[in-house]
Amino acid sequence: MLCPLCLSESKFAFEAKGFPVRDCVKCGHRFAEIAADEAHVARVYDDAYFSGGGAGYSDYLADAEMLAARGRMYAAKLGKFAPEKGKMLDVGAAAGFILKGFVDSGWRGAGLEPNERIARAGREKLGLDLRAGSLESFATDEKFDLVSMIQVAAHFYAPRTAFRKAAELLNDDGLLLVETWNRESLSARFFGQNWHEYSPPSVLQWFSAKGLTEFLKEFGFERVGGGRPSKKISGAHAKSLLKYRLGDNFLLKLIPDRFNFPYPSEDLFWALFRKRAI
Numbered sequence: 455m456l457c458p459l460c461l462s463e464s465k466f467a468f469e470a471k472g473f474p475v476r477d478c479v480k481c482g483h484r485f486a487e488i489a490a491d492e493a494h495v496a497r498v499y500d501d502a503y504f505s506g507g508g509a510g511y512s513d514y515l516a517d518a519e520m521l522a523a524r525g526r527m528y529a530a531k532l533g534k535f536a537p538e539k540g541k542m543l544d545v546g547a548a549a550g551f552i553l554k555g556f557v558d559s560g561w562r563g564a565g566l567e568p569n570e571r572i573a574r575a576g577r578e579k580l581g582l583d584l585r586a587g588s589l590e591s592f593a594t595d596e597k598f599d600l601v602s603m604i605q606v607a608a609h610f611y612a613p614r615t616a617f618r619k620a621a622e623l624l625n626d627d628g629l630l631l632v633e634t635w636n637r638e639s640l641s642a643r644f645f646g647q648n649w650h651e652y653s654p655p656s657v658l659q660w661f662s663a664k665g666l667t668e669f670l671k672e673f674g675f676e677r678v679g680g681g682r683p684s685k686k687i688s689g690a691h692a693k694s695l696l697k698y699r700l701g702d703n704f705l706l707k708l709i710p711d712r713f714n715f716p717y718p719s720e721d722l723f724w725a726l727f728r729k730r731a732i
C-alpha cells in the first residue's frame with residue numbers, strides 16, 4: 455500500500471486492533487491499512503461515536519463549554535497572524551462548539567460535519583452555519599480566510615485530497631490551523647504500539663509536526679506558528695478512554711464525571727500554516 459501523503463512505498467510496522475499499521479519508507483508517515491471511503495466516514499462517525507464512549511466522545515454535548523473555550527484559545531493564538539479575522543471553515547465541526555468559540559471571538563464562518571444529525575443539532579441549538587459532509591467531497595465556490603482542523607486530520611481517509619481541498623478553499627495568504635496527535639511525542643514513544651491513539655479504524659493517520667510541515671509544502675503551505683495545546687477533558691470522557699484501553703476497572707468508578715481533568719496534551723501538537731501562491 456502506498457503512503458497516503460507522498461505516494462511512496464510503505465512497510466508493515468505492527469497490528470493495532472486488528473488493522474495493519476504501516477510506515478512510509480520515504481517520509482516516515484504512519485497510517486492504517488484500511489480501504490476507506492465515504493461509507494467508512496459515515497460508519498465510524500455515526501451517533502455512537504459521539505455518545506457511545508470507546509475511542510470517540512462519551513458525551514460530546516456535555517463537553518460544550520470546554521470545546522468553546524478551545525475555540526476561543528485558538529482564536530486568541532491566531533490574533534497576531536490574522537488581526538482582521540474574517541471568514542472561516544471549521545472541518546469536522548461536530549455540533550459546532552469549537553466554531554462557536556471562534557465566532558464569539560470575532561470570526562465569521564461555517565462548519566463541516568460528516569454526521570448529519572450532529573450538524574443539525576448544532577444548527578438548531580447554536581444557530582451556526584453547519585453543513586453535513588466531508589471535506590474530501592465538499593463542493594463550493596466560497597473562499598475562506600481560515601480553515602481549521604482540530605483533531606480531524608488523523609481521521610482523513612484521503613489526506614492528499616483533503617489538504618488540496620483546504621488549499622483551494624483558502625484565499626491567498628489564508629491560514630490553515632491543524633491540531634492533531636504527535637506520533638513522535640514522549641508518550642507515543644513510551645507506550646509504543648500501546649499508545650492510546652493507535653485506535654483504527656476511527657484514527658487512520660499518525661503525523662509528526664515535521665512530517666506534516668514537509669507534506670503541506672506541496673500544496674503551498676508555509677508553517678508560521680505552532681506548539682503544544684493545553685487541554686482539559688471531562689471525567690466522563692477520561693473514564694471512557696481509560697475503559698476503552700484497560701477494560702472495566704473498579705478504580706474508574708472513583709473518577710467523577712463532571713470534573714474537568716488537565717489532559718496530557720504532550721502527545722498533541724498544533725501548527726499554523728499560511729497559504730502562499732504556488
Ligand SMILES: [Zn+2]
Nearest residue numbers: 457460478481
Ligand atoms: Zn510518505
